[in-house]
Every structure is written in C-alpha cells, then in structure tokens.
Amino acid sequence: xxxxxxxxxxxxxxxxxxxxxxxxxxxxxxxxxxxxxxxxxxxxxxxxxxxxxxxxxxxxxxxxxxxxxxxxxxxxxxxxxxxxxxxxxxxxxxxxxxxxxxxxxxxxxxxxxxxxxxxxxxxxxxxxxxxxxxxxxxxxxxxxxxxxxxxxxxxxxxxxxxxxxxxxxxxxxxxxxxxxxxxxxxxxxxxxxxxxxxxxxxxxxxxxxxxxxxxxxxxxxxxxxxx
Amino acid sequence: xxxxxxxxxxxxxxxxxxxxxxxxxxxxxxxxxxxxxxxxxxxxxxxxxxxxxxxxxxxxxxxxxxxxxxxxxxxxxxxxxxxxxxxxxxxxxxxxxxxxxxxxxxxxxxxxxxxxxxxxxxxxxxxxxxxxxxxxxxxxxxxxxxxxxxxxxxxxxxxxxxxxxxxxxxxxxxxxxxxxxxxxxxxxxxxxxxxxxxxxxxxxxxxxxxxxxxxxxxxxxxxxxxx
Amino acid sequence: xxxxxxxxxxxxxxxxxxxxxxxxxxxxxxxxxxxxxxxxxxxxxxxxxxxxxxxxxxxxxxxxxxxxxxxxxxxxxxxxxxxxxxxxxxxxxxxxxxxxxxxxxxxxxxxxxxxxxxxxxxxxxxxxxxxxxxxxxxxxxxxxxxxxxxxxxxxxxxxxxxxxxxxxxxxxxxxxxxxxxxxxxxxxxxxxxxxxxxxxxxxxxxxxxxxxxxxxxxxxxxxxxxxxxxxxxxxxxxxxxxxxxxxxxxxxxxxxxxxxxxxx
Numbered sequence: 001x002x003x004x005x006x007x008x009x010x011x012x013x014x015x016x017x018x019x020x021x022x023x024x025x026x027x028x029x030x031x032x033x034x035x036x037x038x039x040x041x042x043x044x045x046x047x048x049x050x051x052x053x054x055x056x057x058x059x060x061x062x063x064x065x066x067x068x069x070x071x072x073x074x075x076x077x078x079x080x081x082x083x084x085x086x087x088x089x090x091x092x093x094x095x096x097x098x099x100x101x102x103x104x105x106x107x108x109x110x111x112x113x114x115x116x117x118x119x120x121x122x123x124x125x126x127x128x129x130x131x132x133x134x135x136x137x138x139x140x141x142x143x144x145x146x147x148x149x150x151x152x153x154x155x156x157x158x159x160x161x162x163x164x165x166x167x168x169x170x171x172x173x174x175x176x177x178x179x180x181x182x183x184x185x186x187x188x189x190x191x192x193x194x195x196x197x198x199x200x201x202x203x204x205x206x207x208x209x210x211x212x213x214x215x216x217x218x219x220x221x222x223x224x225x226x227x
Numbered sequence: 228x229x230x231x232x233x234x235x236x237x238x239x240x241x242x243x244x245x246x247x248x249x250x251x252x253x254x255x256x257x258x259x260x261x262x263x264x265x266x267x268x269x270x271x272x273x274x275x276x277x278x279x280x281x282x283x284x285x286x287x288x289x290x291x292x293x294x295x296x297x298x299x300x301x302x303x304x305x306x307x308x309x310x311x312x313x314x315x316x317x318x319x320x321x322x323x324x325x326x327x328x329x330x331x332x333x334x335x336x337x338x339x340x341x342x343x344x345x346x347x348x349x350x351x352x353x354x355x356x357x358x359x360x361x362x363x364x365x366x367x368x369x370x371x372x373x374x375x376x377x378x379x380x381x382x383x384x385x386x387x388x389x390x391x392x393x394x395x396x397x398x399x400x401x402x403x404x405x406x407x408x409x410x411x412x413x414x415x416x417x418x419x420x421x422x423x424x425x426x427x428x429x430x431x432x433x434x435x436x437x438x439x440x441x442x443x444x445x446x447x448x449x450x451x452x453x454x
Numbered sequence: 455x456x457x458x459x460x461x462x463x464x465x466x467x468x469x470x471x472x473x474x475x476x477x478x479x480x481x482x483x484x485x486x487x488x489x490x491x492x493x494x495x496x497x498x499x500x501x502x503x504x505x506x507x508x509x510x511x512x513x514x515x516x517x518x519x520x521x522x523x524x525x526x527x528x529x530x531x532x533x534x535x536x537x538x539x540x541x542x543x544x545x546x547x548x549x550x551x552x553x554x555x556x557x558x559x560x561x562x563x564x565x566x567x568x569x570x571x572x573x574x575x576x577x578x579x580x581x582x583x584x585x586x587x588x589x590x591x592x593x594x595x596x597x598x599x600x601x602x603x604x605x606x607x608x609x610x611x612x613x614x615x616x617x618x619x620x621x622x623x624x625x626x627x628x629x630x631x632x633x634x635x636x637x638x639x640x641x642x643x644x645x646x647x648x649x650x651x652x653x654x655x656x657x658x659x660x661x662x663x664x665x666x667x668x669x670x671x672x673x674x675x676x677x678x679x680x681x682x683x684x685x686x687x688x689x690x691x692x693x694x695x696x697x698x699x700x701x702x703x704x705x706x707x708x709x710x711x712x713x714x715x716x717x718x
Binding site for chain 1: 389411413
Binding site: 040041042044081087088089090091093098102103105110111113114115117118120121132134135138144147148153154175176177178179185186187191192194196199200202205218 | 486487488489501507509516531556557560561565568569571572573575576577578579581582584586587588590591592593594595596597614615695
C-alpha cells in the first residue's frame with residue numbers, strides 16, 4: 001500500500017535516489033486517509049488551502065477529496081463541498097436519529113429571511129438594492145444579525161458613485177443550507193431566465209423603495225455571481 | 228459485503244402479516260449507516276444502550292458496530308471502543324495532522340482589535356497616530372502581537388521629522404476578515420446606516436491612559452487622518 | 455400585460471372589497487406598500503405576469519380611501535404610493551399625449567408588475583431556502599472535535615464585526631463620552647479661576663480676556679473653546695466677588711477685564 005507506483009501517481013522515474021523518495025508525496029490511498037482524518041476531526045469545513053498546509057509536501061488534497069467523496073457515497077455520513085472548503089456531514093435522511101444533537105435554530109424574522117435570500121440570489125448586492133427589491137428600508141440590525149451569524153459578509157465595493165459596499169453569502173451559509181456553491185441555489189437558473197434577478201431601473205422616476213439613493217442606478221449586472 | 232443481511236431482511240416466514248413488516252428492523256446496511264451517523268455527530272462516546280434507544284425497534288447495533296468497525300479498518304479514522312461506549316477517532320498514525328485542531332482560539336484583546344481597526348482604516352499609519360486616535364498609548368506588546376499574527380506589517384517610513392515607521396495590514400489580514408481590500412471596509416456613515424454603530428459605549432469602554440502620551444508630534448499629522 | 459384587462463373597468467367585486475377591508479384591520483402587518491400591493495394582487499387570482507396593474511391601482515386606492523374613512527393612520531410611504539398609483543392610473547386610462555415626456559403608463563405598469571413578481575420570487579426562494587435540509591437540524595457536523603491536548607498554541611482571533619465595531623467605537627467616542635472624561639481638552643472653571651486670581655494682580659489696565667487663556671490652549675479649536683468658556687465664567691465670578699470689572703464695546707467685540715484691586 002505504501003508503494004507509490006501502485007497507485008500510479010508516482011509518475012515516471014523508475015530509478016530514483018533515496019533523497020527523492022524521501023520528499024515524494026505519500027501514495028494517493030494514504031493521502032485519502034489523511035484527508036479523511038482531518039475532515040472527521042473538524043466540525044468546521046476545512047479549506048483546500050488548509051489541507052495543503054497540513055498535509056506533507058506534494059500532496060494533492062483535491063484529488064484525495066474526490067476519492068473520499070466517492071467512497072462515502074450512500075453512507076451514513078457524506079463528504080460535502082462548500083465553496084473552497086470541505087466537510088463531513090451526516091446524511092440528511094438520518095436526521096431523525098439525532099434529536100439529541102439538534103441545536104435550536106435561531107428564529108429569523110421574515111425581514112431577515114428575505115434579506116438573506118436576496119443576498120444569496122442577487123449577490124453581490126447593495127443595501128439600496130435590497131431595499132428596492134423588498135420595497136421597504138432594511139431595518140437596523142437585520143444586516144447586523146445576518147453578519148453575526150456569519151451567513152453574509154461584505155463583498156467588493158460597487159464601482160458606482162458612492163462606491164457602496166455590497167453583501168455576499170459566506171461558506172457558513174453554504175454549509176448551513178447544504179449548498180456546494182451559491183450557483184446551486186434552488187431555482188437560480190429559472191429565476192435568472194425569467195429576468196427576476198435583474199436590477200431593472202425603474203422607468204423615469206423612482207416610485208418604490210424609499211431613499212431613491214444615488215446608487216439606484218448601480219446596474220453592474222456583470223458582477224453578479226462572478227466569484 | 229453485508230448483502231446477505233441487507234437483502235435478506237425478509238428472512239424466514241414466507242407468509243407474514245402487514246403489521247410485522249411495518250415493524251421490521253431496517254436492513255443491516257442501513258443500521259450500519261445509522262450507527263455511523265450517530266457516532267459521528269455525537270459529542271461523546273455512545274453506549275450500545277444509547278444506540279438501541281435511538282435506532283428503530285428491532286435493530287441490532289452491536290452487529291452494526293462490528294460491520295462499521297471492520298469497514299473502517301486501515302482508514303484514516305477508526306471505530307474504537309471506550310469502556311462500554313463507542314466512538315470514531317483519528318487513526319493514531321495520523322495524529323500529526325491534528326496539530327491545527329489543538330490551537331486555542333482566543334478573542335483578540337480590546338486594545339489589539341482597536342489598534343488593528345485603526346491600522347486597517349488609516350493605513351499607512353504611525354504609532355503616534357494610532358495613539359492619537361485611540362486616545363491612549365499603544366503598548367509595545369499590542370503591536371508585536373498583531374505583527375506576530377501577520378495581520379499588520381511595517382509600511383514605508385513617513386517622510387516627516389523623525390521618519391517614523393508606519394503600519395499597514397497584510398494579505399493575511401484581508402484573508403482572515405474576508406476582504407478583497409482594506410478599501411472595502413465600510414465607512415462610518417455606512418456603519419451607522421447598517422446599524423453597526425452601538426448607541427452607547429459599553430460599560431467600561433473608556434480606557435484610561437496606560438502611560439505617558441506621546442501625541443505631541445501626532446498633532447502635526449492630524450490632516451493625514453482625513454479620508 | 456394583457457391590454458383588455460388593463461383597460462377593463464369592471465367594478466371590484468364584493469368579495470374583493472371584503473378582502474380589502476379585512477386587510478385594513480391588519481395594516482400594521484404589512485411591510486410597506488409593495489407588500490400590500492402584492493397581497494392585493496392575490497385577489498386577482500391570476501399569474502403575476504398577467505396581473506392587471508390598473509385593477510391593482512384601483513384596489514390600492516380603494517384601500518387607502520377606506521383607511522381614511524376608518525380614520526386609520528397610514529404611514530407616509532403608503533400615501534406616496536397612493537399618489538403615484540393615482541398618477542399611473544390616469545396615465546393608463548388617458549390616451550397617450552405625444553407632448554408628454556417621461557415613460558408611458560404601460561412602461562410604469564410593467565415595471566411595477568416586475569417588482570411585484572420579483573418580490574414574490576424572492577419570497578418563494580426564501581421559503582425554499584429555509585425548507586432545505588439544514589445543518590444542526592437535518593444533517594450534522596462532527597460532534598466531538600478531536601484535539602491533541604499536548605500541543606497547544608493560542609491563536610487570537612476576531613471577526614469583521616468586532617473590527618468594524620471597534621473602529622466605530624473609537625471614532626464615535628466623542629459623541630457619547632461623558633463630558634467630565636474629556637480631561638485632555640477641558641479647561642475647568644476652577645482652573646481658570648485659579649489662574650486668573652494669580653494673574654489679575656499683574657494687569658492694571660483693561661486687558662483682553664483672551665490673553666488669559668493658558669499656553670497651549672489657543673490653537674486646537676476644541677481646547678480653545680473650553681478655555682475661553684472657563685475663563686469667561688471665571689471672570690464673571692471675579693466680577694461677582696468685586697475683584698474685577700468687565701466691559702465690551704459692542705456685540706461680539708473683545709471682552710476686556712480690569713482688576714478692581716485697590717493696589718493697582
């Protein structure tokens with residue numbers, strides 16, 4: 001099992017010096033074990049970069065993760081991807097066994113839930129855009145609460161007058177809702193196809209959304225879901 | 228591997244009543260999944276009795292555990308028995324990967340976070356300027372700590388009398404705080420609009436001077452603080 | 455947008471009116487005019503894309519009328535919306551005036567319909583999102599994180615919120631700081647009195663009050679203001695004590711002080 005040629009990733013060089021071997025990456029099966037151990041040990045998703053930093057030099061955690069993911073298909077726990085990070089999570093169909101572990105999910109206000117959805121589907125999105133979509137101003141504390149829960153974070157500033165800050169969802173958000181990336185949001189494609197993720201400027205005047213902020217004309221669609 | 232049980236859970240009695248089927252234990256493969264998920268998610272080792280209590284009626288957790296233990300042989304984690312309880316643990320030979328898990332996270336001190344905030348918002352900034360803004364002197368240790376964490380580093384020297392060193396934030400800082408650039412930090416007005424400004428300073432938030440203030444030279448640089 | 459429904463003029467049915475009335479009771483439960491419009495639009499029982507905006511405008515205006523009759527206070531934004539919808543209604547009903555500038559009624563109506571549809575879409579999306587399998591409820595993270603206790607490095611951490619709040623706290627300290635804490639730039643009346651009692655003996659003739667300000671309190675406007683106020687208050691005290699007199703030639707002219715000491 002320790003034989004690197006066996007797994008075929010020890011490409012080439014049939015003759016090698018001892019020194020070389022010393023610094024060779026471990027065989028893929030071993031790398032898979034390592035990734036497995038690290039993911040199992042952590043409750044938080046582990047980034048690819050973190051894995052690279054912890055595993056011996058020359059390892060390929062991404063490939064090891066793919067092997068591991070396949071290995072756990074259909075099992076009681078699964079290897080899930082969350083953006084750039086990976087984690088092991090129990091299979092959702094077994095949730096009924098876990099009453100003991102269930103954490104009280106924080107009750108979110110309707111405003112917070114809608115704001116969260118808008119950030120997720122429209123990201124990066126400015127506060128003015130959120131208000132425009134909801135038709136009301138975002139109350140104090142809503143954004144605050146979502147940031148505190150680590151579900152949304154600041155994105156890049158919009159390159160429009162006033163350079164307003166934008167909000168995007170976090171890996172924790174993906175983790176919580178079991179999404180591999182924001183692209184996997186349910187119904188995203190349909191919504192986009194229906195033009196409902198557009199930020200159409202109102203014709204002429206601004207009937208809705210108080211404020212009538214200068215950044216209402218911030219229509220940089222190109223940025224949406226770039227990441 | 229476990230198919231004899233999995234497919235054969237309808238063993239025996241060719242004729243059975245509906246009621247019986249309803250209360251049939253799940254196939255062993257399914258029981259193994261359950262045990263796997265419970266061991267994974269539980270914060271403490273799980274006893275057989277606990278497993279029995281959680282799993283559907285008629286399950287045989289002991290047998291499922293045996294299957295699971297075998298399945299994990301040679302893997303990155305193992306199913307281990309601790310007294311009369313069971314747990315999943317990292318394989319001992321991979322303990323070296325767990326170093327990162329041992330780091331203890333502590334909240335940054337108030338002095339440090341304030342100093343960091345000032346560097347982030349005002350970089351490049353001199354020590355005297357930090358003290359001027361905070362209104363108290365900055366201890367050597369605070370700067371050292373932030374530099375050790377690789378969140379701030381030395382910038383260019385200021386071209387003013389004494390050529391004081393300046394501090395700037397590092398890419399590690401941006402990474403940790405999920406920022407593309409320090410310019411993405413919201414300004415005061417935006418902080419207020421987002422409800423992030425506390426209405427009143429928390430009790431005890433008025434730090435008393437910790438020593439001599441050296442803000443005489445800082446005054447000349449006051450204009451540098453304007454954004 | 456179907457033209458015929460847009461320009462039809464059928465009366466609002468009894469049922470719809472009853473629904474609207476029921477809403478009035480609950481007006482506080484709405485999150486603004488757009489939310490109310492969305493709820494009203496449901497009475498049309500059609501796909502949001504086929505909604506009659508004209509009909510909706512009428513419903514909304516009827517709602518606002520009803521609220522007025524019942525003397526229910528509507529927030530300003532509801533009234534702004536009402537005014538806008540009244541405008542929209544007239545645009546939709548009147549033949550387009552080629553002279554008139556700005557977007558047509560149909561464009562405005564289409565945009566409103568779009569906003570409603572988009573809001574509804576986001577609500578549906580939010581509901582779907584919250585209905586997903588969720589961490590800590592349906593699927594679970596590792597319960598027992600492993601650690602090798604022997605190697606213990608302390609890592610200090612902070613999140614962005616901490617950082618921003620720390621900064622906000624520093625920058626707004628002045629806004630909230632109790633006055634007495636501002637020792638650095640506060641010159642108290644007691645201090646001024648001490649200083650002036652001491653100096654008064656040396657000045658025989660009328661002297662500008664400003665010249666009594668202590669050294670180093672002239673340039674910084676905050677310090678200067680404080681020192682000036684304290685010195686002025688102190689001089690009033692001296693006058694009251696009969697030790698000095700004050701004069702000012704006209705409003706805003708320099709205030710001058712003279713010692714009333716018999717010795718001078």
